[in-house]
Amino acid sequence: MTAPAVETRDLRREYKGGITAVDGVSLTVDAGGVFGFLGPNGAGKSTMVRMLATLLRPTSGSALVAGHDVMTNPGAVRRRIGVALQDAAIDPYMTGRELLRLQGVLHGLRRPDGRARADDLLGRVGLEDAADRRVGTYSGGMRRRLDLALSLVHEPVVLFLDEPTTGLDPTSRIALWDEVRRLNSEHGTTIFLTTQYLEEADQLADRVAIIDGGRIVADGTPQALKAGIGEPLLTVTAGEGSSPDDVARVLARFGRIVPGSAVNGAGVRLPGGSAAMADAVRALDEAGVRFQEIDLAEPTLDDVFLKCTGRHLEGAADAAAGA
Amino acid sequence: MSVATPVMRQTAALAWRSIVTTVRLPQAWFPALFFPLMLMAIFTASFGGAPGVVPGFPPVRGFLDFAVCGAIIQGVLIAGTTAGAAFATDIENGFFDRLIASPASRIAILTGRLGASIALGLSQAVLFIGIASAFGARVQAGIGGILIILAITALFAAAVAGLGVYLALRTGSGEAVQGMFPLFFALLFFSSAFFPLETMTGWYAGVAQANPISYLVEAMRLEVIGGGTAGTALAGAGIALGLALIAVGASALALTRRLRMAA
Numbered sequence: 001m002t003a004p005a006v007e008t009r010d011l012r013r014e015y016k017g018g019i020t021a022v023d024g025v026s027l028t029v030d031a032g033g034v035f036g037f038l039g040p041n042g043a044g045k046s047t048m049v050r051m052l053a054t055l056l057r058p059t060s061g062s063a064l065v066a067g068h069d070v071m072t073n074p075g076a077v078r079r080r081i082g083v084a085l086q087d088a089a090i091d092p093y094m095t096g097r098e099l100l101r102l103q104g105v106l107h108g109l110r111r112p113d114g115r116a117r118a119d120d121l122l123g124r125v126g127l128e129d130a131a132d133r134r135v136g137t138y139s140g141g142m143r144r145r146l147d148l149a150l151s152l153v154h155e156p157v158v159l160f161l162d163e164p165t166t167g168l169d170p171t172s173r174i175a176l177w178d179e180v181r182r183l184n185s186e187h188g189t190t191i192f193l194t195t196q197y198l199e200e201a202d203q204l205a206d207r208v209a210i211i212d213g214g215r216i217v218a219d220g221t222p223q224a225l226k227a228g229i230g231e232p233l234l235t236v237t238a239g240e241g242s243s244p245d246d247v248a249r250v251l252a253r254f255g256r257i258v259p260g261s262a263v264n265g266a267g268v269r270l271p272g273g274s275a276a277m278a279d280a281v282r283a284l285d286e287a288g289v290r291f292q293e294i295d296l297a298e299p300t301l302d303d304v305f306l307k308c309t310g311r312h313l314e315g316a317a318d319a320a321a322g323a
Numbered sequence: 324m325s326v327a328t329p330v331m332r333q334t335a336a337l338a339w340r341s342i343v344t345t346v347r348l349p350q351a352w353f354p355a356l357f358f359p360l361m362l363m364a365i366f367t368a369s370f371g372g373a374p375g376v377v378p379g380f381p382p383v384r385g386f387l388d389f390a391v392c393g394a395i396i397q398g399v400l401i402a403g404t405t406a407g408a409a410f411a412t413d414i415e416n417g418f419f420d421r422l423i424a425s426p427a428s429r430i431a432i433l434t435g436r437l438g439a440s441i442a443l444g445l446s447q448a449v450l451f452i453g454i455a456s457a458f459g460a461r462v463q464a465g466i467g468g469i470l471i472i473l474a475i476t477a478l479f480a481a482a483v484a485g486l487g488v489y490l491a492l493r494t495g496s497g498e499a500v501q502g503m504f505p506l507f508f509a510l511l512f513f514s515s516a517f518f519p520l521e522t523m524t525g526w527y528a529g530v531a532q533a534n535p536i537s538y539l540v541e542a543m544r545l546e547v548i549g550g551g552t553a554g555t556a557l558a559g560a561g562i563a564l565g566l567a568l569i570a571v572g573a574s575a576l577a578l579t580r581r582l583r584m585a586a
Binding site for chain 1: 329344423424
């Protein structure tokens with residue numbers, strides 16, 4: 001059996017001044033998956049990653065990463081993990097290739113191996129053409145891809161990505177997502193990624209934990225978490241000559257009517273999901289009920305966040321609008 | 324290369340990175356070359372007639388012979404401040420985190436930076452001696468004298484870089500390290516780096532006499548202007564070595580302290 005990628009027990013970190021950034025987190029992340037650590041700014045995500053990456057000493061509790069204790073055996077952890085930190089430093093005056101070769105030496109690779117590895121990684125993240133240019137001339141997306149490559153020189157078993165796409169444009173974000181997926185599926189690298197974007201957690205992670213105020217408030221597959229909220233909501237507004245009651249009467253055959261969910265119309269929880277939507281629309285048509293707008297709203301991780309914390313995740317509205 | 328241990332290879336790689344980033348950034352190397360050369364030129368033009376006329380001035384062929392070692396030490400001080408500030412920037416922007424999240428040797432973090440500063444200091448000394456020679460200065464003690472000058476330069480470069488790294492580790496701020504620069508400069512001017520102790524008066528002379536930099540520069544200078552003995556060379560090298568040991572020791576402790584905050 002492979003050891004879990006991450007296993008923490010009651011992990012805590014207090015900063016001077018009594019601020020508790022991580023407040024008793026017990027978490028087991030199995031090897032081989034993509035784990036999404038979702039939470040707003042200041043929730044404790046980065047503190048958690050810094051502790052797991054041996055950069056910060058926990059105040060109490062324990063943490064095993066790739067089977068090794070971060071406190072008693074940090075060296076063993078460091079040999080097995082890759083870390084791409086938020087706002088990570090990349091020397092603007094060095095070239096991508098130089099930085100990758102340097103990173104290889106730091107990880108104890110022999111010169112020829114380090115060189116070959118650098119070339120290989122440059123190809124993998126699509127930076128061959130920019131390899132000999134100074135990093136100062138790179139775009140934000142190119143820097144993140146280089147950063148990703150830098151964290152991979154020693155083929156880590158567990159890769160920590162702290163907000164890998166914050167501040168990236170949508171195209172660069174999607175390119176990075178593809179790279180992360182490929183890394184996981186082709187190389188079997190376990191990915192531990194923090195994000196404040198619902199969509200990112202939803203798209204990439206096969207398991208999500210939501211952290212707020214230093215505590216885990218929800219943990220499961222995105223599907224299970226969303227399913228916990230309820231079925232998707234179908235809302236239909238009445239057209240000319242039809243009343244909201246006419247609409248409601250037909251929709252009631254497909255699920256539970258949610259009062260007040262639509263202005264001049266009706267809303268219903270659809271256990272059948274989008275497949276049942278077509279049936280509902282056909283039924284409305286057959287019953288001669290005219291309608292204007294139809295909307296099927298799937299539960300989102302923001303609904304999960306809202307349910308667990310009573311607040312929306314920052315930027316959730318923007319992300320939804322952009323998606 | 325094949326016999327090199329990982330620590331040696333990591334030291335070399337990190338030193339190389341420090342040198343490359345210095346050389347590619349004009350702000351990083353220009354002041355360390357320009358200001359000492361400018362002062363050397365100005366002093367030589369202003370006080371060129373002083374030797375042999377001003378009482379207490381040692382007998383020299385020309386003022387340039389007298390001034391070149393002060394310029395080397397000044398260059399090393401400026402370069403050391405820049406090195407400390409660069410190290411602090413590495414802490415601020417996360418390069419340091421990347422280093423300590425890797426299994427790289429902790430010693431190499433320090434020796435890499437010190438090695439780079441020593442290499443840069445030596446190149447600077449060779450360049451300054453070369454320029455002074457082109458304008459007529461001569462190292463009286465010959466090749467042996469140049470080697471003594473280079474040895475003291477290397478030790479002093481390690482001392483200043485060690486101090487810079489210490490300040491960087493304690494403050495974690497490039498601006499704070501850069502802010503110490505006027506203090507270093509005062510230390511230099513309150514010494515016999517540019518003028519002989521014999522021409523100084525009052526409390527200023529007292530301060531310069533107590534300043535270790537005075538003895539260090541004088542040991543180097545005697546190799547240029549003549550009159551250096553094994554005793555003066557050893558005294559200068561000894562003082563530089565002492566300063567280097569203190570500064571490097573302090574920076575090693577500061578590094579251990581900072582690493583203890585990590586797991």
